[in-house]
Every structure is written in C-alpha cells, then in structure tokens.
Amino acid sequence: MTPSVIPGGSALRLLARDWRGGELGVLLAALVIAVAVVTGISAFTARLQGALAQESHRFLAADLVVEASQPLPAAWLERAAERGLDAARVLTFTSMVSAGDEAMALGAVKAVSGAYPLRGELTASSEPFGAATGRAGGPEPGTLWLDSRLFALLGIEPGASVEVGEARFTVTAAVRTEPDRGASFLGLGPRVLLHVDDIPATGVVQPGSRVRYRQLFAGDPAAVAAFRDWLDGELAPGQRLLSVEEGQPGVASALDRAERFLLLAGSLGVLLAAVAIALAARRFCARHADYVAIMKSLGATSGYVGRLYGGSFALLGLAATAAGCLAGLLLQGLAFDLLSARLPFDPGPAGWRPWFVGGITALVCLGCFAWPPLWRLAGASPLRVLRRDLPLDSGRGLLDYGLGLAAVSGLMAWYSRDLALTGAVLAGLALTVAAGGGAAALLLRGGRLAGMRAGSIWRLALASLQRRGAGNALQVVMFAIAIMLLLLLTLVRSSLIDSWRAQLPPEAPDHFILNIAPEEVAAVEQRLRADGIAAEGLYPMIRGRVMAVNGEPLPTDGDGDGPRQREANFTWSATPPPGNELLAGSWWDVDSDAAVVSLEEEFAERLGAGTGDRLELRIGARALTVTVTSLRAVDWESMRPNFFMIFPPRLLADYPATFMTSFHLGSDKAFLNRLLREFPTVSVIEMDMVLSQLRSIVGQVSAAIELVLAIILLAGALVLVAGVQASVDSRLQESALLRSLGARRGLVLGGLAIEFAALGLFAGILATLGAELSAWVLQTRVLDMAYRPTPWLWPLGLAGSALLIAALGVWGCRRVVNTPPLAVLREETG
Amino acid sequence: MITARALRKRVPVAGGELEILKGIDLEIKSGETVAIIGASGSGKSTLLGLLAGLDLASDGSIEIGDVALGRLDEDGRALLRAREIGFVFQSFQLLPALTALENVMLPLELRGDGEAAERAGRYLERVGLGERAGHYPRQLSGGEQQRVAIARAFAAEPRILFADEPTGNLDTATGERIVELLFALNREEGTTLVLVTHDEGLAARCERRLRMTAGELEEA
Numbered sequence A: 001m002t003p004s005v006i007p008g009g010s011a012l013r014l015l016a017r018d019w020r021g022g023e024l025g026v027l028l029a030a031l032v033i034a035v036a037v038v039t040g041i042s043a044f045t046a047r048l049q050g051a052l053a054q055e056s057h058r059f060l061a062a063d064l065v066v067e068a069s070q071p072l073p074a075a076w077l078e079r080a081a082e083r084g085l086d087a088a089r090v091l092t093f094t095s096m097v098s099a100g101d102e103a104m105a106l107g108a109v110k111a112v113s114g115a116y117p118l119r120g121e122l123t124a125s126s127e128p129f130g131a132a133t134g135r136a137g138g139p140e141p142g143t144l145w146l147d148s149r150l151f152a153l154l155g156i157e158p159g160a161s162v163e164v165g166e167a168r169f170t171v172t173a174a175v176r177t178e179p180d181r182g183a184s185f186l187g188l189g190p191r192v193l194l195h196v197d198d199i200p201a202t203g204v205v206q207p208g209s210r211v212r213y214r215q216l217f218a219g220d221p222a223a224v225a226a227f228r229d230w231l232d233g234e235l236a237p238g239q240r241l242l243s244v245e246e247g248q249p250g251v252a253s254a255l256d257r258a259e260r261f262l263l264l265a266g267s268l269g270v271l272l273a274a275v276a277i278a279l280a281a282r283r284f285c286a287r288h289a290d291y292v293a294i295m296k297s298l299g300a301t302s303g304y305v306g307r308l309y310g311g312s313f314a315l316l317g318l319a320a321t322a323a324g325c326l327a328g329l330l331l332q333g334l335a336f337d338l339l340s341a342r343l344p345f346d347p348g349p350a351g352w353r354p355w356f357v358g359g360i361t362a363l364v365c366l367g368c369f370a371w372p373p374l375w376r377l378a379g380a381s382p383l384r385v386l387r388r389d390l391p392l393d394s395g396r397g398l399l400d401y402g403l404g405l406a407a408v409s410g411l412m413a414w415y416s417r418d419l420a421l422t423g424a425v426l427a428g429l430a431l432t433v434a435a436g437g438g439a440a441a442l443l444l445r446g447g448r449l450a451g452m453r454a455g456s457i458w459r460l461a462l463a464s465l466q467r468r469g470a471g472n473a474l475q476v477v478m479f480a481i482a483i484m485l486l487l488l489l490t491l492v493r494s495s496l497i498d499s500w501r502a503q504l505p506p507e508a509p510d511h512f513i514l515n516i517a518p519e520e521v522a523a524v525e526q527r528l529r530a531d532g533i534a535a536e537g538l539y540p541m542i543r544g545r546v547m548a549v550n551g552e553p554l555p556t557d558g559d560g561d562g563p564r565q566r567e568a569n570f571t572w573s574a575t576p577p578p579g580n581e582l583l584a585g586s587w588w589d590v591d592s593d594a595a596v597v598s599l600e601e602e603f604a605e606r607l608g609a610g611t612g613d614r615l616e617l618r619i620g621a622r623a624l625t626v627t628v629t630s631l632r633a634v635d636w637e638s639m640r641p642n643f644f645m646i647f648p649p650r651l652l653a654d655y656p657a658t659f660m661t662s663f664h665l666g667s668d669k670a671f672l673n674r675l676l677r678e679f680p681t682v683s684v685i686e687m688d689m690v691l692s693q694l695r696s697i698v699g700q701v702s703a704a705i706e707l708v709l710a711i712i713l714l715a716g717a718l719v720l721v722a723g724v725q726a727s728v729d730s731r732l733q734e735s736a737l738l739r740s741l742g743a744r745r746g747l748v749l750g751g752l753a754i755e756f757a758a759l760g761l762f763a764g765i766l767a768t769l770g771a772e773l774s775a776w777v778l779q780t781r782v783l784d785m786a787y788r789p790t791p792w793l794w795p796l797g798l799a800g801s802a803l804l805i806a807a808l809g810v811w812g813c814r815r816v817v818n819t820p821p822l823a824v825l826r827e828e829t830g
Numbered sequence B: 001m002i003t004a005r006a007l008r009k010r011v012p013v014a015g016g017e018l019e020i021l022k023g024i025d026l027e028i029k030s031g032e033t034v035a036i037i038g039a040s041g042s043g044k045s046t047l048l049g050l051l052a053g054l055d056l057a058s059d060g061s062i063e064i065g066d067v068a069l070g071r072l073d074e075d076g077r078a079l080l081r082a083r084e085i086g087f088v089f090q091s092f093q094l095l096p097a098l099t100a101l102e103n104v105m106l107p108l109e110l111r112g113d114g115e116a117a118e119r120a121g122r123y124l125e126r127v128g129l130g131e132r133a134g135h136y137p138r139q140l141s142g143g144e145q146q147r148v149a150i151a152r153a154f155a156a157e158p159r160i161l162f163a164d165e166p167t168g169n170l171d172t173a174t175g176e177r178i179v180e181l182l183f184a185l186n187r188e189e190g191t192t193l194v195l196v197t198h199d200e201g202l203a204a205r206c207e208r209r210l211r212m213t214a215g216e217l218e219e220a
C-alpha cells in the first residue's frame, strides 16, 4: 500500500504528522476541554437538578400535590392508580385534643392515609423529644401521634388515651418530623397525627368546617408529568397544585444560586476554551503558511489546501468531541462519586442535552475561532516561497473578533439560558479588552522610555516589548481575559460559600419558643440563662387577619395565588429589625402611634397592596385600619424570627400579645422537657433537623462547585499556555540570534523573564479590575448577594499573573538556551 | 515558450510606490537554459515570481506556451504550475513534516499520478538519495535537502524549471555538485531552465545570460 499525500487519507496523515510536530496538541486539548467542560457541567447540573427536584419533592412528601378547601374527587385517585402512580390523602384542620376534663389543647390535626408519606421520611420517637426514628407510615387507625410539647401540655405519657371530637385514641408515639411540614412554622399549632379512616368517627369534619384537603401522587417522572398535565385540565377554582418553593424557600434559593454558579462557571469554561482554540488555531495557521505556499508553488489550488486543512480540522473536531464527551462523562461521574457519600438522594439521568451541547460547542468553536485563520491559510500567497517576510493576512481584524464575540455570546446565552449573567460577564470582558488595548499600548511605550536608562537586560526586554507593540497589546488582553475569568470565578465562589456559611453558622438558632405570655417573659429568660442558653431577643407576636384592601373585602378562599384573607403574625418594632431591608416608603418615628404598617414585599404582592394602600385588619374581635407606609425585604434563609407585618409599638400597646424567641440548643434535648414542664403553655418548635439538612445540601453543592472550579482553572491554564506558545515562536529566533552574537544564557533568559513578567503584570492589572467589576455586577444583579470589595485580590492578581506568565514564558523559551543557537536558526529559516 | 511583454511590478511602500520591475520584455524558447544575473535587490526573484505565476504583474503580459497568465485566476495558475512548472529554491522549501519520499511525491499526487510513490522513489535514486527516502528534512544536510528539492522538481516532469539561487545556501563544493546534478537532469529531460543567480560561474553554463540592473533586463 503506497502512502498518499492527497486529501482523503492525507488529512489524517497531515494530522498525524503535525501531531508529531507537537503543534496540534494545544488546539486539541483546548477543544477537548471546551467539550468536556460543557458536557461535564451540563450533565452534572442536569443530574443535580433532577436529584434536587427529587429532593425537593421530599418537602412535598410527594411528586405532585393538589390542595383545596373542599373534598377532592375520589376519581382522581383511581385515575392515578390506573397510571401506576402511588397516591395518598391528607386532611388538615384545627381541633381540640383532650385528656380528661381539665387537660385540653388546640392541636393542628393532620389525618393521613396509609401510604403517606410518598416521598421523604416521617419520624417519630417513643418518648417526647426522645430519639427520633424513621417510620414506614403514619399511625394505625385508632391510634394517634402527638407533638412532643403536647405531652407536657396535656399532662400525659405515651400509652394514654385522648379524645379528638367524639373519637377516642391511644397515644402511641411522639411525632417528630414530617417531610411536608415546611419551614413556615409560625402559627402552626402542635401536631396531632392520626389515620384518615378515623375522621368520620370524630365527627369534627362537617360541611363548612375549615379543612384543607390534599391528594398526594408519586411515581415514575414521565408518568407524573403526564398525570400533572391531565390534572391541570381538571382543576376547578379553589383547587391548586403546590410547588416546592412554598415549603422550603431557604433550600430553593441556595440551590438556585448554586445552579447559576455552575452555569456561570460552564460559560466561562467555554469562553476560556474558545480563546485557547483561537490562539492555537492562529498559531497553527501562522506556522503552516509557509507549507501552504510550498504546496501552492507545486500546483496545489486553494480548494485543495482548504479541503486538506478543513478535512484535518474536521477530523480533529470529531476526535475532540468524542474525547471531550468521554471526559465530560467521567468528570461528572467523578463529581457524583465524590458527593455520593453525602448525597441523600440518587442523581437522576443526564439525558441527551449535555452531549448535544458538547457537540454544538465543538462545532461553534471550530467554526468561529479556528475557521477564520484556516480560511486565510487557504488563501495564503504562494509568493511566500520567495519572500518569507510577506505578511500573512491583511484582511484580519474586526470581522474575526466580531465573529468570535458573537459566537461566544451566543454560546454563553444558550448554555446558561440567562441573559443577565451573560451580559455581566461580557460587560466585564468588554471593559477589560477596551481598557486593555489602550492601557497596554501606553504602558509599553512608557516602559521603553524608562528602559533606555536601565541596564542591558532591561533595555533588551523593554525594547522587545515595544517592538511587538500591537501583538503584545493583543496578548496582554488575552492573558487578562483568562486571568480575569479565573479571578472572577474564585471571587464568586468564595463569596457564595462564605455567604452560605454566614447564614448557617454552627451556633445558628435551631429552636423557637412561641406563645410566651407577657407575665412569663422574665421567668423564661431566666430559665434560658440558668441553663447557659443564649437566646435571641424576645419579639412580641399578635395574630391577626387581613380582611380588606382599600375597602375591597377579600374572599376567604381565593383561587391560586390571587389575594384572599390571610392570617399573619404581627409584631411591633421601633426600628427596622436586623436583616430587614427597606425597599419602599419610610420607617416611623421611634415613638409614633400612627395607624401605619410595614409589609414584607412578597406578602404585599400576594395581597395586591403597596405603599399608600389601606388595610382593614381583625385582631381577635377588634377591627383596625392601617396605611401601608413601607415595604421590606426579609432574609428568609436566616433562622431569625421574621414577620410579614410590623407596626409602631405604641399602636399595638393595648392588644393582647404573646412573645417568641429563638435559641441554639445543640443536643441537650432534655432541656425542652424541663422547659415545657415549667411553662406548659409555651410552644417549642424544633428546627434542628431542617437546619442539618440544609447544611448537608450546602456542603454537597460547595464540593461540586470546588470541582467545577478546578476544571475551569485547567481551561484557564491552557489559554495561558497557548498564549505564551504563540509568542515563543517569534522570540525563539531573536533569542538565538542574540546568543550567536555572544549573549550569555543569563542575559537572554533574564530578558525573556522580564519581558513576560511585564506582560503578566499589565494583564494582572486589567484582569483584577475586570474581575472586580464583573463580580460586583454578578453578585448584586444576578446572584442576589451583597458585594464586598476584595483588597486581597490585588496583590494576588498582580503578583500571581506576573510570576505565572514569566514562568510559562521562560519555560516555553527554554529551548533557545538549551540547544545550540545554530540549530534554532537553521530550523527557523530552513 | 515563455513570453513577457512590458512587464512592470510596483509595490506600495511607506513613502509611496516602489517600482521593482520597469518594463521587461523577454522571450525564452522551449528547451533553452537561461540565467538571470544581477546584484542582490535588483528584482530577479520578483521577475521569477511573476513568470511562474506566483504573483501578478502590475502591467504587461506573460504567456506560457499559448496561455496568458493574466487570464487565469489563482487556481488556474496553480493548475498550470502543477502541469508545467517545477521549482528549486535557495532555501530548499521542503515540508518538514514529510519524509524525503513524501516531499517528492507531493507534486505527483497533485497531478493525480497513480504511481507517485514508485516514480518519486526512482527520482530519489537518480539524485543519489534512494537510501534516505524515509528521512525527514531535518535529518538531512543542506546539500541533501537541495537534492531532494531537485528530485521533487524533476519528478513531475515539468516543461519549465525555475531555480532561484539554488546554490545560495550551500558551500562551494556542495554547490558544484548540485549544479552538476541540475544540468545533468535538465539535459536528460530536455526541460526549459530559468535560473536566477549572482554566481557568474553558474551563469556561464547556461546558453543565454540576462542581466538585471535596478529592475531593467538586458542580454549580457
């Protein structure tokens, strides 16, 4: 078989030969990293999203929940069964629980069918506040489980019998956690859990009673989705599907941010890889211009050259896509392996999108970054065989950069599906590039003047910098982009993880005490202090109901999210509570008694009220009309007590209030029994389980973020290597010449080191600026976080990039001092 | 064979325009060996580039056989080169990624020759490098590289061979041997040879000598 040099087999051979020459390495690596980063991250986020959706279903105790204030059609349960779905029924209402004539308490009754919960775990303990264990289902008919605090309130022990309505039950356990109990604990009475079949016997559910009915469904995701679609069409007014966000705003927003971060990281990865590809392709083409000229002088047409190189780039693209997809697959597998120990749920399937995204990325990167130089390569003049100094490409410039920018923006937007995020990164980039071009040129020129008076190493270095002015400016900008993106990602990652940690400090309050009577306040505080427990301040609490907005009465039961009458917790405060941010209007004077109110923004939105609107309230039996004077944003992720409605202290002074507080308890659960025995009427809410769950999720997501960051760092390093390599070519020959003129190794290397360090320093200045700007935009506009300036970034960015670039540059040029100058000169001219 | 009429070449430079060739008329008959001599920078390579269709003239016309170069586009000229023209350069211009054999095969395959490898092998034998077929250019000395280039130029059996200072990068003794080889092959193949040199000795071996002085050509 005779070898062929003509397209077809020759593209492959061209690749093989150039591989031997080591020139395609960076290009291939850049492509592989681009594809691996996007497939890996999109597979990772897709699976994480799937897993989190499952995880979030735990907060609903099902995959799908429909709720109404009227009984729901039994036919729906049958339809669900036909489709192979599991189903359960839940009723909730408030009722008295009594243990004998004297001991009575108001309980939040929840009646569940045998299959409950369909998702997540129900835990109970045999003693109040005892060790909680997972249970397969709720209480058997005829028995019930009580909230731990009800035991003290009713003065009973497990095994006692209690009455709900007309039915008598045996208390068999203390109910500890329910998956769908939710975080909005305020206002919930102590739980009474019983079997739904016992409801008729109690006789408490009559037409007109305030009962919430739920049907829960779970099963195969596709079947659930289909059932959801069907159910959507069946819903009558007043019946609605529940979403997860209502249950767990803290988890939802943490995960949402994490996901955005991953998408940001992925977009930056694409960007970095694209820059590396562009650099590598340019270098490849610059080095091949001479070969093309030779081939053309021997009679090769542009078409032939185009096919030959196009073919080999296509092969390269295919190989890179395959390798990249494989690497991405391994990468996300590795990520889940790392996490699986801590992951409380199964990652879902990745689906086909990641591979599709990877393929498109390879295609776009090749098409928009590698194709333009390639295309010019095919048009290279054969005259180069006679005149090697012929400029390679005259028509380059704006069009190329425009194409590249359009491609990158398109990819980022498509990939992150988030225009704000894409915009923030691109704005930072644009600034870096614009400021970069100008500043680099200026600084380089200034440097030359300074160098005139310096020693010979410096003069050499600065003269060289200056001579390649335009090329250097471009290179500085490239370095700056890479370093900026790396700094940016590190910044955002640190502040993201820090903000989570700050929200969930180890000593965060994990228990709440509600219903503290005014005369008990001093005694409760003393008990807490005596046991060495540090409590947050005491907040007054009044329950009331919004009846009308601007004279317009609200329905007791609106459909969906429309305004309706709402029970809410009121408090009073002379000043805005910590963690509350005033969005609109103004706060009152410290000793105001005006009939005004400050609303939490989302609550206000649901009511359809804004500043200046009048609300009619009912507090106990009394009516009160107030004007909304301010709207507040509340940090729901903090474990502090938060309130929808806040009034001036003197306005509510003569309304009956109870007090609440929160504290960190840790593992001393016995304290709760002591507390409740002493103050039987207060309510204790345990949040420690919710907290530890939140912590574990945040921990996992942080680990995932670190992993992704590491991958992106790799892509960034590749850009730097590609950039340095490109400039090494032009410096090699010059350095060889210097050496043949008798320059010592030290002089040549020193000059190179200074030259590259200067480039790195300029790049570092630009990069740090750009990173700060982008971080500011991202954190305030996209991630909803507070921005903090980061002075430590400056020394790190500047010194780090100068050192790194200098090291890479000297390493790239080491050949020039390690081989005889003649060899380099001959190779470069031959 | 080659006819040039009123050939001019101007290039834009910093301060305006530089006229490198100032109206050149030239006729070279089939099978002739012609040397173009002249000082460095006088425009010899520029003329060669125009005659071979590597570049376009600013004014005037060139015909090769009965084909007017000005009428052909870049690809048309490439195809003409593939069929009719061979090159030997001062700096050898071998593709570093190809072996000696593959370098010689290149123009043959560009013509669609089905037996490129055999023919290339024969030509390598003829320049005395049969043993080195699998070597890469960097493993060959300058003289050996130029012999590969000569094999490559003749293997495609061109009707015209252009050589731009073929001995310029070689020491005298090696240069002598290269010149012997070039003329020997030229005799055997009956190729039209256009040779650019500033070496009077080399020029003396050609049937005709033309002298380039500052962009103007005259018989020497």
Ligand SMILES: Nc1ncnc2c1ncn2[C@@H]1O[C@H](COP(=O)(O)OP(=O)(O)O)[C@@H](O)[C@H]1O
Pocket: A387, B011, B012, B013, B018, B020, B038, B039, B040, B041, B042, B043, B044, B045, B046, B047
């Ligand atoms: N594209 C060009 N741009 C500017 N100057 C050129 C260009 N091509 C050739 N020259 C100049 O024209 C003159 C003739 O060049 P050349 O034909 O290479 O000379 P020779 O081969 O006789 O040494 C030289 O001074 C060269 O610098």
Ligand SMILES: [Mg+2]
Pocket: B044, B045, B046
């Ligand atoms: Mg010349």
